[in-house]
Amino acid sequence: MSRYTPKQIEKYQRQKYISFLEKISKNLFRLLRDENTTAIQFSSTFDTLMQKLGELESIRLDSEYLQETKSYVDRLYLQTKEITDKEFEDIRAAEMSNLNRLQKLKKRTSYKKDKHRHGERDQDWG
Numbered sequence: 001m002s003r004y005t006p007k008q009i010e011k012y013q014r015q016k017y018i019s020f021l022e023k024i025s026k027n028l029f030r031l032l033r034d035e036n037t038t039a040i041q042f043s044s045t046f047d048t049l050m051q052k053l054g055e056l057e058s059i060r061l062d063s064e065y066l067q068e069t070k071s072y073v074d075r076l077y078l079q080t081k082e083i084t085d086k087e088f089e090d091i092r093a094a095e096m097s098n099l100n101r102l103q104k105l106k107k108r109t110s111y112k113k114d115k116h117r118h119g120e121r122d123q124d125w126g
Contacts, residue, residue, distance in 0.1 A: 017059045018066060024049045024073055029099045032092050039088035043080060050077050065106045072102060 004012075027049060031037050050073075061067045076095065080088070 013057050014059050017053075017056050018061075020053055020056060021066065021069055021073065024053065025069055025099060025102060028073075028076070029096070032096050032099070039080075039083045039085045042088060043083060046077060046080065065102065068105060069102055072098060 027045065031042050031045060053073075061070055080091070083091075
């Protein structure tokens, strides 16, 4: 007899997949930001992370941020599979700006909606 319901198991797998996807993007940011990172180090770390992601059960991603992150990681993995140091230096700045764009997309949802933003100012205090 299972201790957990299928819904609980699905929620756990979803959380694990999402947190690992965010871990990949944070590691990519750290690798690209570090000037001492070589193409070989980048490729080997990225390969390891993608293998671990492949071992996790794939889930449906609802949020725009998660969908964009998943497509970005997949695209970058295919683009940098066989890369030289020269090519790595060429794409470093472009990929840093793409990762920054993803972070902006993530943080966009943490702001209040416009209809709630000026609530205190519009109240009648009598």
